Amino acid sequence: MAPQHPLIDRPAPSFSIPDSNGELFQFPPEKEGRPIRKPIALFFYPESGTYGCTREACHFRDALVENDIYKRSDVLVVGISSDPVEKQNAFVAKHKLSYPVLSDTDHAAHKAYKIGRGMLGLSDARITFVIDRNGIVKGVLNASLSFSGHAKFVAKELEKMQDSDATEARVGQESGTPSLNPSEAEERGELARAAQAVCG
Template identity: 45%
Template sequence: MSNPIIGKQAPTFSLPNYDGQTYEFKPGNGVPTALFFYPSSGTYGCTKEACAFRDAIAEKGVFKSKVNVVGVSSNPVAKQKEFVEKYNLTYPVLSDAKGEARKAYGTSKGLLGLTDSRTTFIIDSKGIVRDLFDSVINYAGHTKFVEKWLDKLQAEEQTGKPATPLAADAIPNESENGAQSPGVPEARTEEVKEESKAAAAVQA
């Protein structure tokens, strides 16, 4: 997906973290950053995505030692705190109630244009936005996107050759790893329910 900030210095911002403390987002400290925007804390796909990042940090060496993970949604601090504590999330989960960070990163709308998008940005160790992955349905693909980019950035450091953005088909669906595909009825129904709730809220 095209975005004007790709290849540019990542925008910095200050937002409340789930604990109520101000979090200063300033990438480029020598470690890559995975910044993921998601529609709403506690919903089916967002919970799956957030927990996938949590598990990746705990289980995968490339995540644990070579990337900072930061989650952002429009939910208020109290909701973020509840979300973090319920699912034992181990990274900052920020409240972007006014949409300031989303605006800075130029994120799109989600399915049907009724909700915020699910978009993950990979930012290199120098603070340059290298690529993004935008998919509401393929919530499991976001950690895979980051993992592939971490491998690319490591190779870039070793060879000195700049890494290129991932092809659109480079991120597999869950079904390719034997898990439930986001496209099957049960998962898709849950995502559609999220969109329906959003539509009802807009019309109310």
């Protein structure tokens, strides 16, 4: 059995590198100064334009439209390779990729996520990370030869996250008192005062 990746159950490392338009992309992404609260599929791949990497990128593109768990979870997909911005831009345009594709020519993100070399050490490894809504790495797939398995792996991890969230919500409802909205609280207060007046 392969050893567990050291980032499992740890906060996802941050980095800032260019996207396919040359704009600086901050990861994890933020909205109005706060980290976004949605799962993220961060996939590192060897080289834009090669057969396997193209198929992998298109699998993620199609899953965002066709796969129910991708749509329900509102997952953010982000692709990264060491290709320059110009090549990423052409790759995104040619295959109509609907998610950010980043250029990591200096391997800053690769180093942060401990991405080594792939088969025979000839290229970067193909590794996918699934990060939960709290920014914690929950799943890692290191499979350089299985370009078709990464989008499926993300779907399974998203299903597990959804099941876990549902269980936590159910336990919380069973163990705690449901919160009241202001009008309900006021109504209960008036009833309590009326009952006290009658009994007093």
